[in-house]
Amino acid sequence: MNLLLFSLFREKKRRRIEELTMNMVVNGGDGDQCDWGGRWDHVKKFLERPGPFTHPDFEPSTESLQFLLDTCKVLVIGAGGLGCELLKDLALSGFRHIHVVDMDTIDVSNLNRQFLFRPKDVGRPKADVAADFINSRVPGCCVVPHFKKIQDFDETFYRQFHIIVCGLDSIIARRWMNGMLMSLLVYEDGVVDPSSLIPLIDGGTEGFKGNARVILPGMTACIDCTLELYPPQINFPMCTIASMPRLPEHCVEYVRVLLWPKEKPFGDNVTLDGDDPAHIQWVFEKSQERAAEYSITGVTYRLTQGVVKRIIPAVASTNAVIAASCAVEVFKIASSAYIPLNNYLVFNDVDGLYTYTFEAERKENCSACSQVPQDLQFSSSAKLQEVLDYLTESASLQMKSPAITATLEGKNKTLYLQTVASIEERTRPNLSKTLKELGLSDGQELAVADVTTPQTVLFKLHLTS
Amino acid sequence: MAATKTSKEQKYDRQLRLWGDHGQEALENAHVCLINATATGTEILKNLVLPGIGAFTIVDGHKVSGEDVGNNFFLSNNSIGKNRAQAATELLQELNSDVSGNFVEESPDKLLDNDPEFFHRFSLVVGVQVPESTCLRLAAVLWSAGVPFLVCRTYGLTGYMRLAVAEHTVVESHPDNALEDLRLDQPFHELKKHIDSYDLDSMEKKDHSHTPWIIVVAKYLEKWRSEHDSQLPKNYKEKEAFRELIRQGVLKNENGTPEDEENFEEAIKNVNTALNPTKISSAVEDIFNGEQCNNVTAQTPSFWVLARAVRDFVRNEGGDCLPVRGTIPDMIADSQKFINLQNVYREKALQDAAVVSKHVESLLQSVGKPTESIAEQEIKLFCKNAAFLRVVRCRSLAEEYNVDTFNRDEITSCMDNPDGEMVLYLMLRSIDRFYQQHSRYPGVYNYQVEEDISKLKVCVNSLLQEYGLGVSVKDDYVHEFCRCGAAEPHTVAAFLGGSAAQEVIKVITHQFVPFNNTFIYNAMAQTSATFQL
Numbered sequence: 001m002n003l004l005l006f007s008l009f010r011e012k013k014r015r016r017i018e019e020l021t022m023n024m025v026v027n028g029g030d031g032d033q034c035d036w037g038g039r040w041d042h043v044k045k046f047l048e049r050p051g052p053f054t055h056p057d058f059e060p061s062t063e064s065l066q067f068l069l070d071t072c073k074v075l076v077i078g079a080g081g082l083g084c085e086l087l088k089d090l091a092l093s094g095f096r097h098i099h100v101v102d103m104d105t106i107d108v109s110n111l112n113r114q115f116l117f118r119p120k121d122v123g124r125p126k127a128d129v130a131a132d133f134i135n136s137r138v139p140g141c142c143v144v145p146h147f148k149k150i151q152d153f154d155e156t157f158y159r160q161f162h163i164i165v166c167g168l169d170s171i172i173a174r175r176w177m178n179g180m181l182m183s184l185l186v187y188e189d190g191v192v193d194p195s196s197l198i199p200l201i202d203g204g205t206e207g208f209k210g211n212a213r214v215i216l217p218g219m220t221a222c223i224d225c226t227l228e229l230y231p232p233q234i235n236f237p238m239c240t241i242a243s244m245p246r247l248p249e250h251c252v253e254y255v256r257v258l259l260w261p262k263e264k265p266f267g268d269n270v271t272l273d274g275d276d277p278a279h280i281q282w283v284f285e286k287s288q289e290r291a292a293e294y295s296i297t298g299v300t301y302r303l304t305q306g307v308v309k310r311i312i313p314a315v316a317s318t319n320a321v322i323a324a325s326c327a328v329e330v331f332k333i334a335s336s337a338y339i340p341l342n343n344y345l346v347f348n349d350v351d352g353l354y355t356y357t358f359e360a361e362r363k364e365n366c367s368a369c370s371q372v373p374q375d376l377q378f379s380s381s382a383k384l385q386e387v388l389d390y391l392t393e394s395a396s397l398q399m400k401s402p403a404i405t406a407t408l409e410g411k412n413k414t415l416y417l418q419t420v421a422s423i424e425e426r427t428r429p430n431l432s433k434t435l436k437e438l439g440l441s442d443g444q445e446l447a448v449a450d451v452t453t454p455q456t457v458l459f460k461l462h463l464t465s
Numbered sequence: 466m467a468a469t470k471t472s473k474e475q476k477y478d479r480q481l482r483l484w485g486d487h488g489q490e491a492l493e494n495a496h497v498c499l500i501n502a503t504a505t506g507t508e509i510l511k512n513l514v515l516p517g518i519g520a521f522t523i524v525d526g527h528k529v530s531g532e533d534v535g536n537n538f539f540l541s542n543n544s545i546g547k548n549r550a551q552a553a554t555e556l557l558q559e560l561n562s563d564v565s566g567n568f569v570e571e572s573p574d575k576l577l578d579n580d581p582e583f584f585h586r587f588s589l590v591v592g593v594q595v596p597e598s599t600c601l602r603l604a605a606v607l608w609s610a611g612v613p614f615l616v617c618r619t620y621g622l623t624g625y626m627r628l629a630v631a632e633h634t635v636v637e638s639h640p641d642n643a644l645e646d647l648r649l650d651q652p653f654h655e656l657k658k659h660i661d662s663y664d665l666d667s668m669e670k671k672d673h674s675h676t677p678w679i680i681v682v683a684k685y686l687e688k689w690r691s692e693h694d695s696q697l698p699k700n701y702k703e704k705e706a707f708r709e710l711i712r713q714g715v716l717k718n719e720n721g722t723p724e725d726e727e728n729f730e731e732a733i734k735n736v737n738t739a740l741n742p743t744k745i746s747s748a749v750e751d752i753f754n755g756e757q758c759n760n761v762t763a764q765t766p767s768f769w770v771l772a773r774a775v776r777d778f779v780r781n782e783g784g785d786c787l788p789v790r791g792t793i794p795d796m797i798a799d800s801q802k803f804i805n806l807q808n809v810y811r812e813k814a815l816q817d818a819a820v821v822s823k824h825v826e827s828l829l830q831s832v833g834k835p836t837e838s839i840a841e842q843e844i845k846l847f848c849k850n851a852a853f854l855r856v857v858r859c860r861s862l863a864e865e866y867n868v869d870t871f872n873r874d875e876i877t878s879c880m881d882n883p884d885g886e887m888v889l890y891l892m893l894r895s896i897d898r899f900y901q902q903h904s905r906y907p908g909v910y911n912y913q914v915e916e917d918i919s920k921l922k923v924c925v926n927s928l929l930q931e932y933g934l935g936v937s938v939k940d941d942y943v944h945e946f947c948r949c950g951a952a953e954p955h956t957v958a959a960f961l962g963g964s965a966a967q968e969v970i971k972v973i974t975h976q977f978v979p980f981n982n983t984f985i986y987n988a989m990a991q992t993s994a995t996f997q998l
Contacts, residue, residue, distance in 0.1 A: 036531045036534070036542050036545065037531040038530060038531030038532035038535060039531055039532070039534065039535040039542075040535055041531075041532045041535060041952070042504075042532065042535055042536040042952045042953055042954050042955070043535075043536075043952075043954065045621075045908075045948065045949055045950045045952045046621075046949070046952070046954070048911070049911070049914060049948050049950075050948070051944065051945055051948040051949075052940075052941035052942075052944045052945055052948075053941065053945055053989050085959065088538050088955075088959070089955060089956050089959050092504075092535070092536055092537075092538060092955035093954070093955055093956055108472065108475045108476055109475055109476065109478045109479055111476045111515075112476055112477050112478075112479055112480050112515055112516055112517075113479070113480075113515055113516075115511060115515055115560055119472075137538065137541065138538075139542065207483055208483070208967070208977070212991075244675070244798070244799050244800050245800055246795055246796075246798065246800055246803040246804065246807075247795050294800045294801075294804065295804050296800070296804065302478070302481070302482070305478075306482065311478075311479070311482065312479075313479050313480065313482035313483045314479040314480070315479070315480045315483060315516060315967070316511070316512045316515040316516060316963070316966070317512045317963040317964070317966045317967035317970070318963065318967070319963070320508065320511075320512055320959055320960070320962050320963030320966070321959075321960050321963035321964055322963075323959070324956050324957070324959035324960035324962075324963065325960060325991060327956045327959070328622075328956045328957070328960070328988050328991070329991075331954075331956060338622070338989050339989075341991045345991050348641075349964065349967050349968075349977075350639060350640075350641055350977055350978070351638070351640070351641070351977070351978045352978060352979070352980035352981065352984075352995055353964055353968075353980050353984055353993065353995065355986075355991075355992060355993040357990070357991050357992050
């Protein structure tokens with residue numbers, strides 16, 4: 001499998017070498033304008049010398065470095081804790097054509113680890129500042145920033161990259177990226193055409209824990225194949241929050257979820273902004289009141305902010321380790337210098353340093369990468385709400401706010417959609433109707449759209465009476 | 466008005482949630498020395514400067530080369546030919562104005578010759594890419610001075626770390642999966658009284674369904690014991706029967722079908738852990754049996770005075786148990802029942818800590834030290850973490866390298882897997898021999914690679930022979946270690962940079978547990994291992 005992939009790179013390299021030679025004949029050779037003696041010595045040893053652990057496809061060559069410097073295009077998703085590290089690691093490994101996408105602006109709490117940013121940069125887009133810093137510190141490097149959401153781009157953008165590395169902080173975003181790369185795949189007779197495959201290296205960290213994985217879309221386990229590996233979000237039951245608080249966290253959630261909408265302390269349409277100290281202060285004080293009512297101790301400002309913003313603790317060191325692991329894999333894949341990670345690394349340095357490397361397996365009927373039609377089985381008297389619940393609660397699907405459509409009487413009908421208020425209101429009654437009442441028949445196809453994937457997922461509905 | 470958080474509190478917020486304000490304070494009072502501002506070195510420092518280490522000093526006699534700038538984010542090409550220590554200090558200092566950066570343009574060898582006490586001022590010394598002879602000299606000086614020493618090295622796709630600290634105590638180890646301290650197998654008096662105040666059989670559904678599972682288990686445990694000669698459920702069969710006993714306790718409605726009582730479900734689910742006997746771990750027993758615990762003097766560090774005080778508690782008032790921790794997990798219950806139960810544990814914890822405090826007082830008095838020398842807060846923290854205390858003792862480098870004391874067993878047994886990380890350790894040791902003999906590392910220039918393979922092999926064999934190690938090192942590794950020509954790829958340096966920095970932070974803050982004592986990272990296979998050498 002991997003061998004095909006690397007043959008592809010060699011092919012791209014060979015074509016590039018021909019181009020270079022042509023250019024040299026025409027231009028008299030550009031040379032390396034901003035390089036100095038010995039600059040790439042640390043890297044060259046792995047590209048120009050044979051070795052006993054190289055990939056079977058590896059051919060030592062002085063042109064490999066040129067491929068990295070001039071041709072290889074890498075996309076870094078995220079310019080935060082992992083993203084800053086990734087940009088540095090890639091730039092110092094010889095990659096020059098790097099794009100970085102990040103929709104966020106810099107916050108003061110980023111500064112303890114996102115080292116491309118300074119206090120004066122607070123408020124500016126992360127992608128822009130990160131690109132500027134790298135480009136000026138690493139001469140010749142051309143990082144192109146995109147102050148955008150990943151969803152703002154389509155296939156034409158993503159298709160141009162040789163390798164994509166993610167340093168995201170959201171599972172939804174990861175799944176979307178995963179889905180995007182799946183949608184680029186071209187199948188010939190059920191086999192992936194390697195030229196349509198873009199390797200995805202994904203890193204994630206939380207406190208002192210982290211993981212790095214290599215995904216070859218359509219070939220190795222993807223994000224959705226291993227959805228169960230991701231820990232479920234802590235959401236307290238409503239009855240606890242509303243009437244039976246026991247922990248300081250319950251008190252904060254009460255204020256956030258119930259009191260704020262009721263009292264609208266900063267105005268009618270003002271939503272709680274976790275980054276606004278005035279908002280947090282209000283929540284803090286109200287949480288203290290709530291806690292006092294129930295003799296609960298432990299509500300602090302820090303705890304309040306942590307609950308409201310769902311803060312995950314973070315340090316520079318874990319991000320450095322995981323980003324480095326990812327960057328090692330990018331280098332291996334781009335150069336064939338070594339056999340890439342197959343395919344999942346887990347890291348934890350709470351007690352000593354612990355790593356565990358294993359091969360995550362593909363899920364046979366993965367909704368993202370298996371191409372196996374997804375089945376839904378319900379009684380014809382089941383209500384649409386049950387279907388919705390299944391889509392959101394099933395461990396293997398974990399959809400967030402699915403929109404369900406079906407073709408009925410030759411027309412595309414939206415059965416339920418949450419994300420647009422007017423449509424939600426209009427389609428809400430359908431939730432209490434049975435599938436039979438909605439006109440659905442056995443064997444019918446349902447198309448489901450959700451924020452976790454750029455493509456709609458098709459389900460085959462099996463109705464039992 | 467919004468609470469005014471200092472900008473430091475805001476900046477460090479994400480890490481304060483990990484090691485607290487007191488951990489941060491320890492970090493800000495620390496001064497770390499880095500030897501050699503190579504990529505590995507500056508990456509380590511970066512991950513210490515960003516979180517706000519008090520100060521760093523770079524000791525480096527080298528001048529910046531073109532090669533250096535190529536893999537080092539904290540050197541720029543206009544510093545080529547200049548003093549590497551100074552150049553790196555400038556760009557590292559720029560990362561965080563809270564930190565004080567210093568440099569000494571001097572080789573560590575010269576400092577060891579002329580002023581070895583120079584190193585005594587540091588909280589910890591990090592030695593990067595330091596040749597073996599210098600490393601051993603430095604290790605000896607630091608060991609005598611009681612200054613922790615962390616050796617780090619990136620060699621091709623191999624990362625290496627060695628920690629040398631004679632004794633490192635940890636109160637706040639923050640274990641990932643700690644068992645709760647519920648005392649259900651031997652409820653203390655106040656807990657027993659509290660349990661007795663419940664009569665499940667006479668409760669209305671609302672109260673019955675919102676009784677904490679701890680009470681439910683305790684009640685049924687009483688029942689079980691009364692029918693089983695005061696014994697706890699011991700094996701799987703008995704635990705199953707016990708779970709069934711609890712299940713029978715679920716309220717039934719008029720039709721005889723069981724109600725939905727989540728608290729009972731929780732009780733059943735938690736039977737296994739609830740029945741864990743209250744026991745002191747062997748790690749903590751070892752601490753109690755430690756030399757320093759036995760003989761408390763005026764010089765005894767507070768950790769050991771506290772350990773002794775807790776030990777005295779355990780052997781007297783505690784009835785062979787540690788002070789009660791005082792925390793319980795969240796569980797389905799109404800607020801009042803939960804808070805009341807929680808308070809029973811909290812108050813007992815305070816009580817036990819007060820008794821421990823008395824022991825601390827008498828110990829301090831017996832060695833002529835004032836009671837104030839160990840703060841109340843410290844005693845409470847120690848008691849709360851009593852089950853998680855850890856002591857890390859690393860062997861010295863001298864012991865590791867000495868032919869009479871080196872860890873033959875560890876090396877030999879690990880080499881049963883000839884492709885594990887141990888072979889990388891042996892290769893690094895062989896590389897050092899090569900350097901000693903040839904004053905250079907193998908395969909640095911292309912033309913050297915082939916001829917150096919046999920020379921390096923000679924070094925490997927002489928190493929194995931000198932230590933009488935009957936293991937064999939595959940030729941592939943000799944080849945690879947020549948191939949990589951002492952390169953320091955930035956990615957591997959960055960991996961080590963993160964790993965090492967966190968170990969430094971652990972040593973400085975005395976929180977979380979440092980590794981003991983050799984860590985090897987294999988970037989080729991993306992695996993790692995820790996050895997105690």
